[in-house]
Amino acid sequence: MKKLGYITMLSLFTFLGACSDNSENSSSDGNGDSNTNSGNEDATVNEENEGEETVVGGESAEVELSFWLFGATGYPELAKEYMEENPEISITFQEIEMEDHHNNLFTALSAGSGAPDMAAVEVSEMGRYQDAQDRFHNLYDLGAKEIKGDYLEWVWEIGENVDGDFLFGIPTDIGPTVMFYRSDVFEEAGLPSEPEDVEALIQTWDDFEEAAATILEETGVPMVDNPELMFNALRDQQPQQYFDENDELIIESTSDTKESFMKNADFIEKGYVGSMELWSPEWGAGMAEGNYATLLAPAWMQGQIKDNAPDATEWRIATLPEGAGNWGGSWITIPAESEHAEEAYDFLTWLLSPEGQLKAFENMGLFPSAPEVYEMEEFVNYTDDYFGGQHTAEIFAEAALQVEHVYKGEHYPAVNQEIQDGLYNVQEGVDKEEEWADILERVDQRISR
Amino acid sequence: MSLELEKSVPQTPKKRTFSQKKKNIVSGYLFISPFYLLFLIFGLFPIGFSFYLAFFSWNGLGAMDFVGLNNFVIIFNDPLFWKSVYNTIVIGVMGTAPQLIVGILLAFALNSVLIKSKSLFRVAIFLPYVTSIVAVAIVFSVLFSNQEFGLVNSILSIFGIEPITWTRSEWGTKVAISAMVFWRWLGYNTIIYLAGMQAIPNDLYEASKIDGATLRQQIWHITIPLLKPFILFTVFTSTIGALQLFAEPHIFQGRGGRPEGITVVVYLYREAFDSNFFGTASATAIALFFLIIIISALNMYFTNRLGNSSKVGSK
Numbered sequence: 001m002k003k004l005g006y007i008t009m010l011s012l013f014t015f016l017g018a019c020s021d022n023s024e025n026s027s028s029d030g031n032g033d034s035n036t037n038s039g040n041e042d043a044t045v046n047e048e049n050e051g052e053e054t055v056v057g058g059e060s061a062e063v064e065l066s067f068w069l070f071g072a073t074g075y076p077e078l079a080k081e082y083m084e085e086n087p088e089i090s091i092t093f094q095e096i097e098m099e100d101h102h103n104n105l106f107t108a109l110s111a112g113s114g115a116p117d118m119a120a121v122e123v124s125e126m127g128r129y130q131d132a133q134d135r136f137h138n139l140y141d142l143g144a145k146e147i148k149g150d151y152l153e154w155v156w157e158i159g160e161n162v163d164g165d166f167l168f169g170i171p172t173d174i175g176p177t178v179m180f181y182r183s184d185v186f187e188e189a190g191l192p193s194e195p196e197d198v199e200a201l202i203q204t205w206d207d208f209e210e211a212a213a214t215i216l217e218e219t220g221v222p223m224v225d226n227p228e229l230m231f232n233a234l235r236d237q238q239p240q241q242y243f244d245e246n247d248e249l250i251i252e253s254t255s256d257t258k259e260s261f262m263k264n265a266d267f268i269e270k271g272y273v274g275s276m277e278l279w280s281p282e283w284g285a286g287m288a289e290g291n292y293a294t295l296l297a298p299a300w301m302q303g304q305i306k307d308n309a310p311d312a313t314e315w316r317i318a319t320l321p322e323g324a325g326n327w328g329g330s331w332i333t334i335p336a337e338s339e340h341a342e343e344a345y346d347f348l349t350w351l352l353s354p355e356g357q358l359k360a361f362e363n364m365g366l367f368p369s370a371p372e373v374y375e376m377e378e379f380v381n382y383t384d385d386y387f388g389g390q391h392t393a394e395i396f397a398e399a400a401l402q403v404e405h406v407y408k409g410e411h412y413p414a415v416n417q418e419i420q421d422g423l424y425n426v427q428e429g430v431d432k433e434e435e436w437a438d439i440l441e442r443v444d445q446r447i448s449r
Numbered sequence: 450m451s452l453e454l455e456k457s458v459p460q461t462p463k464k465r466t467f468s469q470k471k472k473n474i475v476s477g478y479l480f481i482s483p484f485y486l487l488f489l490i491f492g493l494f495p496i497g498f499s500f501y502l503a504f505f506s507w508n509g510l511g512a513m514d515f516v517g518l519n520n521f522v523i524i525f526n527d528p529l530f531w532k533s534v535y536n537t538i539v540i541g542v543m544g545t546a547p548q549l550i551v552g553i554l555l556a557f558a559l560n561s562v563l564i565k566s567k568s569l570f571r572v573a574i575f576l577p578y579v580t581s582i583v584a585v586a587i588v589f590s591v592l593f594s595n596q597e598f599g600l601v602n603s604i605l606s607i608f609g610i611e612p613i614t615w616t617r618s619e620w621g622t623k624v625a626i627s628a629m630v631f632w633r634w635l636g637y638n639t640i641i642y643l644a645g646m647q648a649i650p651n652d653l654y655e656a657s658k659i660d661g662a663t664l665r666q667q668i669w670h671i672t673i674p675l676l677k678p679f680i681l682f683t684v685f686t687s688t689i690g691a692l693q694l695f696a697e698p699h700i701f702q703g704r705g706g707r708p709e710g711i712t713v714v715v716y717l718y719r720e721a722f723d724s725n726f727f728g729t730a731s732a733t734a735i736a737l738f739f740l741i742i743i744i745s746a747l748n749m750y751f752t753n754r755l756g757n758s759s760k761v762g763s764k
Contacts, residue, residue, distance in 0.1 A: 131508065131511050135510060277595075413723065
């Protein structure tokens, strides 16, 4: 009986834990954009709202599809257009919080029953499924080769297996990283503050360091909020990260990750890196008050900035020095259990086509993974008054075109976490060389089992 | 058991040989069967499967490979596992021992005739128990903020103490997590003690007063010995609760935890849901199962003796 209590407690705790991550991570889902203004009223199609489920399509539909999603995508709204031309299809959307969504999907796939016809998988979760090709339809068998050219190459490759002959999913949105900065802090430090001038000033990490030194000296404000975003920016520019394509750990044998770590640790020791942890209240407050000069973050972070600092007028956007990275975005997969793979595939190619992505961008701010959209008039002309009328979409697009594909591997998140923890330890005063050795040991302990 | 009985039900009208007594037995089992069926599916099967899984290497999707005792070898050789055991025990002691002592004193105060508007205080003390653990952990992580302007750090600075990095320092983390546990469970234990105290006849206190007993002597020689079953119960449940501590450190230190505050269940969770090593996670669950048995047994033994010795002392 005690064991029963233990199991119930554990499941309860797990459940509660999942809830908690809701509040912590809801913004990291890559779709956490603030443009949530799409209406839900529609008289022409039959729509039932049962909590998180939305049914789009007529009752007479012959094929009923299910689609699991997370975050605010606005896809059900878009799907109504599809139903007008395809009345034989109806789709039940289940939209829940990101962590729960992935847990449900993993459990359903692991159990081999209960998975939907279509399911979104976030970029950080993709690695988990690399070994599980048997749980998905190979979208190449459904004709995905034809649409490959519509998408950014590096985004497409994340949805493929290592050999490139199996396609797990079609890309939705992405999160190319840029440098958000506070123009007032730059001004106060006597630096140029207009986006073009800032980009001209900070072209390399050495320039970045110089600016950081000036800002710290003149204003006392750290250049970045915390080691996490700083490290992401440095890491994402490396040609290799933690694992090679055979899933061998390479952080010891190659110097790329160590270089990023050491540079970051150096910045920490010099005081350029703040200690406002990601998603913490002080981190959010820092956005409103300008407690750090830059935020090296993906495009969807603009939603966070607008939420945390609704009245700030000082935030501007510039490109990152030496190239961009990516954080976030999803791929829509068709689990092998689905008996309507072709219908699902047809819908997806419509939904995620460049035209569909433009609509998702306009409705919910999902940043497109199809470069064709970047040329479209509505996209190019997009300006954002919050960022002083900058052509924000264009800047993100420029970043998106710079990203290179890097193989990540199943245990990428674990390794990443140990390194981030290590950087915080450096911030607490631990010697960086010692910490690096310690990280190698911890990583080895954690993944070799 | 119940399944077989259900099958035998259709036979009853044909044979009509069941006596009333047998019918009662059958319907009795039928009435309790929902619990056992649910327990079988959601309780017994997962327990059995987790024991089974502990001997396999499995990532949740791929094939399961039998690895014998290797999962146990791995976790017992992982310094972080032992660190998590150490943390669990330290936080358990720091969070529950003061709680039980303060709980008895509070219950004693609530039970005494001196306090007015008792029900208000009872509700006020019990209220933290009703709050969600997640909410508690989030509020406490704001109180125990690492920044110098966090509430606890501001208060400490009045006494000239440097700001403490609560989420990343060895003792800061443990103090913060223990404080959460203390705050949330104090009311629960107090109410149980209060119920126990109300069962103690007032004559005993009156008699002891006539004999000239002080308040301390009353608590030590009357209240505590007579509360023994209640103390046993709270010690027992608190011990198990403390060993299963999860939500507080998980939220306070963020996903995956850090060595300063990782508890056995956080370690287990990290193995299973962050790293996809379901085998080692199950092995951890089993290790925790035995740890709980051992520590609960020790606790029962010592708590029992505590009650006895004080009784002996009173003679």
